[in-house]
Amino acid sequence: MIKIENLDCMYKTSNNQMVQALKGINLTINPGEFVAIIGANGSGKSTLAKHMNGIMLPKEGDVFVFGKNTKEEQNNLFIKKSVGMVFQNPDNQFVTSVVEEDIAFALENLEIPFDEMHERVRMALECVGMYEYKDASIESLSGGQKQKIAIAGAIVMQPKFLVFDEPTSMLDPQSREEICSLLKRLNETMNIGIIFITQFMEEVALAKRVIVMNDGKIVKDISPGCLFEDIDFLESMKLKAPQITYFCLELNKLGENINPGILDLKECADELAAALKGNKL
Numbered sequence: 001m002i003k004i005e006n007l008d009c010m011y012k013t014s015n016n017q018m019v020q021a022l023k024g025i026n027l028t029i030n031p032g033e034f035v036a037i038i039g040a041n042g043s044g045k046s047t048l049a050k051h052m053n054g055i056m057l058p059k060e061g062d063v064f065v066f067g068k069n070t071k072e073e074q075n076n077l078f079i080k081k082s083v084g085m086v087f088q089n090p091d092n093q094f095v096t097s098v099v100e101e102d103i104a105f106a107l108e109n110l111e112i113p114f115d116e117m118h119e120r121v122r123m124a125l126e127c128v129g130m131y132e133y134k135d136a137s138i139e140s141l142s143g144g145q146k147q148k149i150a151i152a153g154a155i156v157m158q159p160k161f162l163v164f165d166e167p168t169s170m171l172d173p174q175s176r177e178e179i180c181s182l183l184k185r186l187n188e189t190m191n192i193g194i195i196f197i198t199q200f201m202e203e204v205a206l207a208k209r210v211i212v213m214n215d216g217k218i219v220k221d222i223s224p225g226c227l228f229e230d231i232d233f234l235e236s237m238k239l240k241a242p243q244i245t246y247f248c249l250e251l252n253k254l255g256e257n258i259n260p261g262i263l264d265l266k267e268c269a270d271e272l273a274a275a276l277k278g279n280k281l
């Protein structure tokens with residue numbers, strides 16, 4: 001598990017001001033969980049994410065990955081192997097220019113025999129549906145394809161957790177959907193714990209648990225359905241519920257009784273159809 005205890009984080013800005021980005025964070029994420037993290041710009045999401053795999057080390061507080069403190073240098077490799085990270089901009093995540101080489105690069109420090117390395121790269125590429133692009137130049141790929149390669153580069157390490165920091169924010173709607181179903185599959189079929197930072201409320205519905213951050217603190221730890229019902233809270237956090245929630249609430253204003261915690265279109269259509277039938281009878 002990932003266990004965060006009393007984590008604070010201060011940054012020094014270019015004009016020597018101190019900004020407290022994290023304030024007393026306590027959080028435990030268990031293996032196999034799918035957790036979304038949301039919050040307004042500057043609420044501390046990325047800073048928190050970077051503490052989960054040792055990209056940033058706590059000055060105050062501790063982060064443990066399966067009991068190992070990220071601050072201790074001898075735990076470095078274990079932590080990098082256990083918790084992978086995928087960022088918003090796929091272009092910033094590559095070290096070589098050819099797909100297969102880039103994914104193999106991640107394994108280079110692990111002293112894995114050549115055949116096994118080859119096999120792991122193949123599996124990672126197949127998992128994201130990009131094996132046929134193994135010899136392609138990364139530059140020639142679309143944004144969505146690049147993001148899949150970045151994900152393959154993370155799963156080749158066989159991590160227990162993957163942290164995604166707004167992985168879909170630069171993608172077109174179709175690529176966004178593909179990345180979201182990939183995350184769901186990684187979680188459901190490979191049991192990889194997913195920590196998913198997103199600005200898209202529709203995507204939050206993928207998670208079983210959602211953490212809301214505000215001004216460096218965790219202000220809610222709840223299920224997406226319960227969160228979306230509380231529109232006033234969301235709006236006070238400068239967030240919004242998914243369109244579907246507003247749609248259900250508008251219908252309720254017209255006298256229907258539809259559950260505003262509905263998360264997907266099909267469920268909403270079913271409730272609406274039932275309500276319409278009821279009205280006709």
Ligand SMILES: Nc1ncnc2c1ncn2[C@@H]1O[C@H](COP(=O)(O)OP(=O)(O)OP(=O)(O)O)[C@@H](O)[C@H]1O
Binds near residue numbers: 046
């Ligand atoms: N390198 C840095 N130097 C100084 N201040 C920083 C630095 N990185 C982040 N901050 C500040 O720390 C706070 C939290 O930033 P962080 O990037 O973690 O927020 P976020 O929730 O990820 O925001 P966004 O939604 O914009 O990605 C903000 O006030 C931000 O300005």
Ligand SMILES: [Mg+2]
Binds near residue numbers: 045046047165
């Ligand atoms: Mg961020």
